[in-house]
Amino acid sequence: MSRSTPEWKLITESNPKSPISEGYRMLRTNIEFSTIDQKLQVIMLTSSKPNEGKSTTSANMAVAFAQANKRVLLIDADLRKPTQHHIFGKSNRNGLTTALFKQKDIHEVIQQSDTENLSLIHAGPTPPNPSELLSSKQMAALIATTREMFDVIIIDTPPILSVTDAQIVATQSDGVVLVVDSGKVKKDVALKAKASLSHVNAKLIGVVLNNINRKHSDAYSYYYEDINEA
Template sequence: MLRTNIEFSSVDRPLQIILITSTKPSEGKSTTCANLAVAFAQANKRVLLIDADLRKPSQHRIFNKSNRFGLTTALFNQQGLEEIVQHPNTDNLDIIFSGPTPPNPSELLSSKQMAALLKSCREIYDVILIDTPPIISVTDAQIVATQSDGVVLVIDSGNVKKEAVRRAKASLDHVKAKLLGAVLNNVQRNSKDSYAYYYQEEVAHTSSER
């Protein structure tokens, strides 16, 4: 559903670089980003997932891969994509993990090397998803948002105050980023929810046809 909503959220031009962030740590942004990357890949899109959370990376753990090299080594050593891209067991999906933790994440993400890397990626991939740190904590997400076509904000239901969400949106507005929408994560559904009812009706209808 999230993949479909993103695909239909822009009529004027295709969304190619999409940034995924949150208001604070542990809201599920990295898991959301990883699942969304797989969903786009399963739709026969050529997908690149970039872990730009250079302070607390997690994509290498999600995909059980080495983080000895990645985005930071590419930006420091000016390596090409072929030297840093890794391939999980999912067709159409490539990943650039964060690489070793640098002393200056914000400077790296705002560098000319980062801009050049994203430009090269645009020429190869249909969809580029970028996992960044929480937007309120540091400026990293704001920096990358200026080079993205849209932003998805992941919000942990019941654990984030409205004021924090307002601050996150204000931070995105400040750099004129395009907020595509929010993912309300960890929502507790019950049998009275309209979507659950719709799903049950669909199952019942299918069963009756058989």
């Protein structure tokens, strides 16, 4: 199967019994139990560089939470290079930017996915000022409103070393997961990404190492690690 097809990207939906799908369920469980004192409701995903698999991880993680009977909202806040509407095969005509510019009510931009319990807010038309839009009062209000509507909110953001967007959204999130392509990204780059999150006092709850080369055929393609212990 081609890696570019939605069926491959949403493996938790198309092949829920696969080892990779089990890896996403383990990621879900690790996130749920990563903290005792604070509820992790708004979870942001980012990467250090483009093409590390953050959007695919965001989508499959959202499906995994929905399969656990959680009311889940997946927000595509990568306003520069949105992907989620491609993964889920939905329209991107209206979305986050439409709501933030007050052209549509929030309830009008929430789309239902084909997965039970999973709703979507796609990026919408590309704005001229993504960073300013994500740091606006409208964005804060949107997150506050959706907190009342959903159990889990997953936000897909641009690579943190490329633009400031991810740092902005991180300050509005309860926790951050960093997706790292183990075959492409060197340790110093990953540490620089971690430092960028620390600079805004973001709560980094873990790292997903993507494309790990394992010898055993039943090994997971995704590995979750508590970065605070690394």
